[in-house]
Amino acid sequence: MIVDLPSSNSSTVNKKLVELRESNGVLALGRVLTLVVVTDDGLSIEGAIEAANSASREHPCRVIVLARGARKAAPRMDAQIRVGGDAGASEVIVLRGYGALADPEPGAGMVMPLLLPDAPVVAWWPNEAPAVPSEDAIGKLAQRRITDALSSKNPLKAFEQRRAHHVAGDTDLTWTRLTQWRALLAAALDFPPHEDVTAALVAGEVVSPSTDLLAGWLATRLNVKIKRSPSTSTHGMSLVRLTRSSGPVELTRPDGKIATLSQPGQPDRMIALARRSVPDCLSEELRRLDPDEIYGAALTGVGEISRGRTPVKV
Amino acid sequence: MTSGTKISSGSAGYVNPLRDPRDKRLPRIAGPCGLVIFGVTGDLSRKKLMPAIYDLANRGLLPPGFALTGFARRDWSTDDFGQIVYEAVRQHARTPFRQEVWDRLAEGFRFVEGSFDDDDAFDRLESTVRDLDRVRGTGGNHAFYLSIPPSAFPVVCKQLARSGLSAQDGEQWRRVVIEKPFGHDLQSARELNAIVDDVFPEDSVFRIDHYLGKETVQNVLAMRFANQLFEPIWNSHYVDHVQITMAEDIGLGGRAGYYDGIGAARDVIQNHLLQLLAFTAMEEPTSFSSDELRSEKIKVLNATKLVGPIDETTARGQYTGGWQGGQLVRGLKEEEGFDPNSRTETFAAITCEVETRRWAGVPFYLRTGKRLGRRVTEIAVIFKRAPHLPFDQTMTEELGQNAFVVRVQPDEGVTMRFGSKVPGSQMEVRDVTMDFGYGTAFTEASPEAYERLILDVLLGEPSLFPVNEEVERSWEILDPVIEHWQAAEEGPAPYPAGSWGPESAEKMLARTGRTWRRP
Numbered sequence: 060m061i062v063d064l065p066s067s068n069s070s071t072v073n074k075k076l077v078e079l080r081e082s083n084g085v086l087a088l089g090r091v092l093t094l095v096v097v098t099d100d101g102l103s104i105e106g107a108i109e110a111a112n113s114a115s116r117e118h119p120c121r122v123i124v125l126a127r128g129a130r131k132a133a134p135r136m137d138a139q140i141r142v143g144g145d146a147g148a149s150e151v152i153v154l155r156g157y158g159a160l161a162d163p164e165p166g167a168g169m170v171m172p173l174l175l176p177d178a179p180v181v182a183w184w185p186n187e188a189p190a191v192p193s194e195d196a197i198g199k200l201a202q203r204r205i206t207d208a209l210s211s212k213n214p215l216k217a218f219e220q221r222r223a224h225h226v227a228g229d230t231d232l233t234w235t236r237l238t239q240w241r242a243l244l245a246a247a248l249d250f251p252p253h254e255d256v257t258a259a260l261v262a263g264e265v266v267s268p269s270t271d272l273l274a275g276w277l278a279t280r281l282n283v284k285i286k287r288s289p290s291t292s293t294h295g296m297s298l299v300r301l302t303r304s305s306g307p308v309e310l311t312r313p314d315g316k317i318a319t320l321s322q323p324g325q326p327d328r329m330i331a332l333a334r335r336s337v338p339d340c341l342s343e344e345l346r347r348l349d350p351d352e353i354y355g356a357a358l359t360g361v362g363e364i365s366r367g368r369t370p371v372k373v
Numbered sequence: 374m375t376s377g378t379k380i381s382s383g384s385a386g387y388v389n390p391l392r393d394p395r396d397k398r399l400p401r402i403a404g405p406c407g408l409v410i411f412g413v414t415g416d417l418s419r420k421k422l423m424p425a426i427y428d429l430a431n432r433g434l435l436p437p438g439f440a441l442t443g444f445a446r447r448d449w450s451t452d453d454f455g456q457i458v459y460e461a462v463r464q465h466a467r468t469p470f471r472q473e474v475w476d477r478l479a480e481g482f483r484f485v486e487g488s489f490d491d492d493d494a495f496d497r498l499e500s501t502v503r504d505l506d507r508v509r510g511t512g513g514n515h516a517f518y519l520s521i522p523p524s525a526f527p528v529v530c531k532q533l534a535r536s537g538l539s540a541q542d543g544e545q546w547r548r549v550v551i552e553k554p555f556g557h558d559l560q561s562a563r564e565l566n567a568i569v570d571d572v573f574p575e576d577s578v579f580r581i582d583h584y585l586g587k588e589t590v591q592n593v594l595a596m597r598f599a600n601q602l603f604e605p606i607w608n609s610h611y612v613d614h615v616q617i618t619m620a621e622d623i624g625l626g627g628r629a630g631y632y633d634g635i636g637a638a639r640d641v642i643q644n645h646l647l648q649l650l651a652f653t654a655m656e657e658p659t660s661f662s663s664d665e666l667r668s669e670k671i672k673v674l675n676a677t678k679l680v681g682p683i684d685e686t687t688a689r690g691q692y693t694g695g696w697q698g699g700q701l702v703r704g705l706k707e708e709e710g711f712d713p714n715s716r717t718e719t720f721a722a723i724t725c726e727v728e729t730r731r732w733a734g735v736p737f738y739l740r741t742g743k744r745l746g747r748r749v750t751e752i753a754v755i756f757k758r759a760p761h762l763p764f765d766q767t768m769t770e771e772l773g774q775n776a777f778v779v780r781v782q783p784d785e786g787v788t789m790r791f792g793s794k795v796p797g798s799q800m801e802v803r804d805v806t807m808d809f810g811y812g813t814a815f816t817e818a819s820p821e822a823y824e825r826l827i828l829d830v831l832l833g834e835p836s837l838f839p840v841n842e843e844v845e846r847s848w849e850i851l852d853p854v855i856e857h858w859q860a861a862e863e864g865p866a867p868y869p870a871g872s873w874g875p876e877s878a879e880k881m882l883a884r885t886g887r888t889w890r891r892p
Contacts, residue, residue: 245391246402253387325510328438331474353396
């Protein structure tokens, strides 16, 4: 069910939510967090809501979408409530602020009365994020701030900002996209021969913050020289090679879909390793709300990697 | 309930530099390995095992190069087998179908045709497995899933030993997975354990009780030991009694071969219900390592005793035909394949007591049955009444006992029941419920029990599998009841399909002034 509340305010929205709960049975029980999605008014809203709804099946939440409308319009707040079939396992509140209400501070003021009592708050910027999320008006309300460097207009610049201004509680989907790669590499080192890794090479597209970040992670974990090179593939990250005395452990993904794991003395093994979708990443992000220290360390590690120029063939 | 950072193989003292306990995102992927399923044509294998394997692959938790080998007496090629798995996955898998995942998984399929007494077939299986090590890099690590009747265990175990399939050397592992029933009494359970233990060391034997793979059951431990709210009242000072129920609304048509002569007590109480009792009543383990968890479970099972006299503290019944929920159903005796004079019980209830200081004097009522009112499994902890009420009788007429109910399935969650004032000018207190819907909100993305358990087998993580000792101890608790019932002249009391069991079930609680909850 979708209820529109044009030219409204937060307390009207709250009242309407209670009313809907009473007339439609128990809708809002068992919500574990409030997810605040900050975006510009436009087409991207529906994609973000869909991702939030699909994540809400694992983490029942209240989703508040803060859509910044035209700044030149007269100040006004339009609200929309979606519950039941239109909201997955969550309840979605879309707040559109116009004029002065499109600015961050008044925006946070609209969101504040609608936060669930006692439950953690997560802020998510699906596209452009503030330069310092932890100092943003919405970011200050949240325990966890999720950004996505890859979806912004200039991924490398956004990633540089993340590195420069990281505080505990920030994460970026750049990191979430790496989980499966990291799991495969860690699993490969679980089993003998238990030799030290002496050097590592990471290759991927030139504009691929995830590739940089993986190199940074390896740099902090392995304490050896890590080289980050461009690759001939155009599908994000495409190769990781860990050199050990008995031979290299190599994970390659030339086509962005299927990866091959090769280890000395063992047959090559293939595995599906598709690039992850945003809903999938968001679900993983919401699974843990404590600061991700490993991510923080990996960001620092990016400063230690050396850059190669020759593209690596995969 | 995680394994910590133990790695099943490898040189001592090795620490994987890429792992860090703070890195909670990293899932543990099973090491190189393969799974061999005996009895691939069965229902369990098609509806649960194959879909679970695909779901694991889809979630990226299986190792690259994972191999799945089917063994059955069918004239199938590997492609035919692949087709069977494909259909099972398309029909029953939980996660969406992804062609690229399927393609990689299907490369590791093999099929070996043969019967259990055929030496040649097992030799072929052995060479298939060895070939997988070479081609797929399974590294000599293989699990054997015996999805077959227990009567076939001896011959299959013997064959596994003879062909060298069970031999583990060095860092390679071989594990065997077995399903209930683990025998039909203490004696037979011991014999079965002896047969399996003869071939596989106890730490390589994984007994599946799929209830323990359920999130809600593991949540009982989280609920009890992670919260301050419940533990202080979780004892005989406050708890009046506990009811553990597993009810099914289906009958036994088509399952005569397995069920006739076995009955509800052996089928369900011995394993599922006593395990649920152990989770509910156990003391806090010092850690969640499998050893600690098991030793607490064994302790509580050792303290669990039957309450007598058995005639009065137990009940058994058999469903009769009639209209159930708008459908005409047959009674057990008319079901296909059952003896018209069958004395097999389809409803069983027993009374236990846990003889520890915490639980002294608190009865645990366990009941299970087929063709009952609805399908439900729950643990209900019923509290004592408040000792003194500052209200007069008329004010609290509608106030029952407080209850804490863990709904194991379906609609997973927790319900709390307590009294609340009825709105109005008068002081009147009535029962209300507070509901935590774990089910409606979480389960869509939470794994099936079999996914969790198969992954644990491949990882060598044993906490969720009952050990030998627990199985034997459970039979020790149950055996006197079954012997008593068998010696009795009368058979089980009839109860109409769709009801909540025979009258004797009500009587066994009524003798102490209690009643069953209607779940």
